[in-house]
Amino acid sequence: MIVSTKGRYALRVMVYLAQQPLGTYIPLKQVAEAEEISQKYLEAIMTILSKAGMVEAVHGKGGGYRLNRPPEGYTVGSILKLTEGSLAPVSCTAEGPAACSRSDCCPALPMWEKLDRMIDGFFESITIRDLLTGT
Amino acid sequence: MIVSTKGRYALRVMVYLAQQPLGTYIPLKQVAEAEEISQKYLEAIMTILSKAGMVEAVHGKGGGYRLNRPPEGYTVGSILKLTEGSLAPVSCTAEGPAACSRSDCCPALPMWEKLDRMIDGFFESITIRDLLTGT
DNA sequence: TATTTACCCAGTTATCTGGTAGGTAATATA
DNA sequence: TATATTACCTACCAGATAACTGGGTAAATA
Numbered sequence: 001m002i003v004s005t006k007g008r009y010a011l012r013v014m015v016y017l018a019q020q021p022l023g024t025y026i027p028l029k030q031v032a033e034a035e036e037i038s039q040k041y042l043e044a045i046m047t048i049l050s051k052a053g054m055v056e057a058v059h060g061k062g063g064g065y066r067l068n069r070p071p072e073g074y075t076v077g078s079i080l081k082l083t084e085g086s087l088a089p090v091s092c093t094a095e096g097p098a099a100c101s102r103s104d105c106c107p108a109l110p111m112w113e114k115l116d117r118m119i120d121g122f123f124e125s126i127t128i129r130d131l132l133t134g135t
Numbered sequence: 136m137i138v139s140t141k142g143r144y145a146l147r148v149m150v151y152l153a154q155q156p157l158g159t160y161i162p163l164k165q166v167a168e169a170e171e172i173s174q175k176y177l178e179a180i181m182t183i184l185s186k187a188g189m190v191e192a193v194h195g196k197g198g199g200y201r202l203n204r205p206p207e208g209y210t211v212g213s214i215l216k217l218t219e220g221s222l223a224p225v226s227c228t229a230e231g232p233a234a235c236s237r238s239d240c241c242p243a244l245p246m247w248e249k250l251d252r253m254i255d256g257f258f259e260s261i262t263i264r265d266l267l268t269g270t
Numbered sequence: 271t272a273t274t275t276a277c278c279c280a281g282t283t284a285t286c287t288g289g290t291a292g293g294t295a296a297t298a299t300a
Numbered sequence: 301t302a303t304a305t306t307a308c309c310t311a312c313c314a315g316a317t318a319a320c321t322g323g324g325t326a327a328a329t330a
Contacts, residue, residue: 002137002224004318008243015242027275036237041320047277060328061274076246089137089224089254102171107150107266108143111211115257119224122250131242139287162306176289182308195297196305 002089002119003080009037010045010083011076014128017055018071025056025064045083052082071132077123087123089115137224137254138215144172145180145218146211149263152190153206160191160199180218187217206267212258222258224250 012035020026028046032039046065050057054074055065067074080087088094092109093116103109129135147170155161163181167174181200185192189209190200202209215222223229227244228251238244264270 005320006318008225008227011243025275029275038320040322043277044320050276057276058328059274059276059326060330062329063275063327065276090143092143107269108146110269111261111266115254118253118257119250122253126246131246134242134245140289141287160306164306173289175291178308179289185307192307193297194295194305194307195299197298198296198306200307 002087003084006045007080007084009035009042010049010079011128011131012037013042013046013049013065014054014067014071014074014079015131017065017067018128018132020066023066025058025062025066027064030064048082049079054079054082071129072127074128075124076126076128076131077120079128080123087119089119137222138219141180142215142219144170144177145184145214146263146266147172148177148181148184148200149189149202149209149214150266152200152202153263153267155201158201160193160197160201162199165199183217184214189214189217206264207262209263210259211261211263211266212255214263215258222254224254 013031016031016035017026028042029039031037032042046055046057049055050065053068056068057063057065077087086094090112092100092103092106092112100106100109148166151166151170152161163177164174166172167177181190181192184190185200188203191203192198192200212222221229225247227235227238227241227247235241235244
């Protein structure tokens with residue numbers, strides 16, 4: 001499994017926020033209820049997105065989260081990489097320092113690298129707007 | 136991570152067997168030593184491949200494993216599906232009965248399905264021969 | 271000051287990964 | 301026939317990860 005609930009929840013929140021009136025802050029509680037996701041779990045996810053500058057967060061009453069770019073400004077890849085850490089389908093291509101000792105003679109390595117690039121290209125070619133419009 | 140060591144070890148064994156003199160049975164011990172893989176762990180993997188008819192196994196002295204098809208007769212996908220169980224990158228497309236309750240309105244589902252088909256097509260288009268020759 | 275919100279940290283339960291241990295069954299050779 | 305060699309079977313285990321939960325603190329507003 002490449003993408004866990006963490007990344008999928010993040011995408012759902014971004015899509016949800018993209019559907020809200022422009023500029024308004026949406027409290028997490030509302031998102032969690034609408035999307036039927038554990039609010040506590042979402043908190044951790046949103047903090048990641050907030051720290052990375054993907055969303056704007058405002059404390060206190062009337063606060064919450066909102067997007068700071070148009071939906072087409074977010075690629076699915078950028079959100080998943082943040083929340084999942086990596087999208088590498090095999091550890092062979094994921095780790096830099098802890099590289100496989102057989103990497104110089106591994107007959108499968110080129111395949112993994114190709115797959116890696118393919119998956120990255122796939123996710124980078126899709127934006128939140130595409131998810132909204134079903135393109 | 137889509138592919139764990141289990142699937143990667145299976146591929147390595149198949150490549151190793153493909154490099155041996157035609158028709159000879161190779162004991163697991165030899166494979167494990169040459170590939171530096173835990174023999175006990177490999178046993179479990181080879182039993183899966185053997186039961187599925189991917190390799191021929193012969194007990195006793197002079198026995199071992201050998202391929203029963205030419206290397207181009209094995210797709211990487213067929214081996215990985217056996218050993219990994221599934222290559223689905225998200226649980227959304229993996230489970231049949233335990234399907235997601237939001238699948239009918241999920242804006243991301245088409246994306247997951249497309250990715251699923253892409254990955255499947257990728258692995259099915261590569262054979263053990265391709266790994267051998269580096270094609 | 272009280273309430274509402276985001277944010278931080280620690281623990282929990284279940285599942286999966288990558289093994290290990292200790293056998294049994296089948297086959298060949300001496 | 302005895303012995304060694306091989307595949308195969310069952311069970312267990314330690315560590316990591318996923319997916320939460322609980323109990324706070326900090327910031328902002330009414």
